[in-house]
Amino acid sequence: MVLSNNAHTGGTCFGDSGGPNFIGDGLVVAGVTSFGLNGSCGGTGGVFRVDRPAVLAFIEEHRPASGS
DSSP: OEEEOBTTTBOSOTTOTTOEEESTTSSOEEEEEEEESSTTOOSEEEEEEOOSHHHHHHHHHHSOOTTO
16 A cells, blocks of 8 residues: 655655554554655655455464463
């Protein structure tokens, strides 16, 4: 998924990879930051969606056990 970030105040930048992208103002993660398209950190950025069955299965498989 590609997001249109604010070209004036910045967007996806170096070191952001793996960070959460929430749905609206809530705490539901829709995807994780994957890449930015330029060195000025403005404009569009790429996000890897986490709502696909194979991705959800991977997350579940690697999630710590309850109480850990």
